[in-house]
Amino acid sequence: MGVADITLTILLLSLLAYPATSTECGGSLTAQHGVITSPDYPAPYPADTDCTWNISVPQGQVVLLTFDRIDLNPFPDTPEKCYLHMIEVYNGTDEAANLMGRFCGQTPPPAMMSGGDVMIVKFLLNRWPRNDELFTGFSASYKAVRPELNSGCGNLALLTSQTGTLASANFPSSYSSGAACKWEIAGTNVTLSFHSFQVGGPFSQCSGNTNDYLAVYEEFSNRKSLIGTYCGWNKPDDIHTDGPMIVEFMSDEAVNDMGFFATYTATVPDPTERPTMIGEEGRPWGNETSAGVHVTLGELTLISCLALAIKL
Ligand SMILES: *[C@@H]1O[C@H](CO)[C@@H](O)[C@H](O)[C@H]1NC(C)=O
Ligand SMILES: *[C@@H]1O[C@H](CO)[C@@H](O)[C@H](O)[C@H]1NC(C)=O
Ligand SMILES: *[C@@H]1O[C@H](CO)[C@@H](O)[C@H](O)[C@H]1NC(C)=O
Ligand SMILES: *[C@@H]1O[C@H](CO)[C@@H](O)[C@H](O)[C@H]1NC(C)=O
Numbered sequence: 001m002g003v004a005d006i007t008l009t010i011l012l013l014s015l016l017a018y019p020a021t022s023t024e025c026g027g028s029l030t031a032q033h034g035v036i037t038s039p040d041y042p043a044p045y046p047a048d049t050d051c052t053w054n055i056s057v058p059q060g061q062v063v064l065l066t067f068d069r070i071d072l073n074p075f076p077d078t079p080e081k082c083y084l085h086m087i088e089v090y091n092g093t094d095e096a097a098n099l100m101g102r103f104c105g106q107t108p109p110p111a112m113m114s115g116g117d118v119m120i121v122k123f124l125l126n127r128w129p130r131n132d133e134l135f136t137g138f139s140a141s142y143k144a145v146r147p148e149l150n151s152g153c154g155n156l157a158l159l160t161s162q163t164g165t166l167a168s169a170n171f172p173s174s175y176s177s178g179a180a181c182k183w184e185i186a187g188t189n190v191t192l193s194f195h196s197f198q199v200g201g202p203f204s205q206c207s208g209n210t211n212d213y214l215a216v217y218e219e220f221s222n223r224k225s226l227i228g229t230y231c232g233w234n235k236p237d238d239i240h241t242d243g244p245m246i247v248e249f250m251s252d253e254a255v256n257d258m259g260f261f262a263t264y265t266a267t268v269p270d271p272t273e274r275p276t277m278i279g280e281e282g283r284p285w286g287n288e289t290s291a292g293v294h295v296t297l298g299e300l301t302l303i304s305c306l307a308l309a310i311k312l
Helices: 003-017 286-290 297-311
Strands: 027-029 033-037 051-056 062-071 086-091 099-103 118-124 137-145 163-167 180-185 188-198 213-220 223-230 239-241 245-250 259-267
Touching: 051 062, 062 118, 118 137, 188 245, 213 239, 223 239, 245 259
Parallel strands: 027 051
Antiparallel strands: 033 137, 051 118, 062 137, 086 099, 086 118, 163 259, 180 245, 188 239, 188 259, 213 223, 213 245
């Protein structure tokens, strides 16, 4: 083994010895951006305690929470019926009134946005305090952003990653009356696939766009052309556009149904420009994240110094 090999080995061992600050379960976070993960992530989580994170950002800004990965017990049926282990996201501190979504399984939730400067994230395990099947939990990053980025449904309006999720507000609880939400999926060759769809009641007719409905458009240089309007309880087939896709969701004052949960894939100009783990100014951690190792800048510096010291 040469010096370089030894240095590399020590570096790798140090990386393993520093699996990030992710053993913490919940807490109060007040930085402009940061990362939250299930305890022991990316190792399986201990299913003994519920975790609550209270994220607050400077007044006038809102919290954008982007899920990198989730792996939670999907029983009995995701995404609608999370029953054993789940993530809940709350809009502000008033937990009773403001559940924005409940998620489990393996499909990351949409990038969620709070209405005000506080968001609460809960990782709930108590109903089934076991993790025999070794689910690994979740990793998400948050940052303070301007409120204008909201789709109107409590999640991000402009979607620029290769894959992502869209959902109506409060999924899988019912959406509210008078919703007017709009998402743009940037890129080309966009395919939208529905996993859950209950809009306006089982027998809803959405001709004439009078009831609750979802409308999908393809965008051409500042014009948009309607692909289709969807409602009822029949899941639409996959929808494809060659160019960017625009999705709109409207609800009236009548029936408020469960809503929809959909994922998309798109070809984007530069797939490395996906949301980063570090924040707006940071670089994506290409290979580190794919290997499942999360380190902070401080830890990296420490490790580099250590490696250098040993080499000298
Ligand atoms: C969360 O933080 C905010 C602001 O610091 C505080 O007002 C609120 O009471 C906290 N909520 C919980 C549940 O800890
Ligand atoms: C979040 O709360 C704000 C008020 O602080 C409200 O205007 C907004 O509609 C809420 N969003 C969702 C998705 O519940
Ligand atoms: C479009 O995307 C699909 C998968 O979503 C892929 O199979 C197909 O090759 C893509 N087409 C082009 C022209 O990139
Ligand atoms: C990740 O590793 C691959 C080869 O395994 C390399 O081509 C690529 O540049 C690396 N990406 C980053 C961001 O380091």
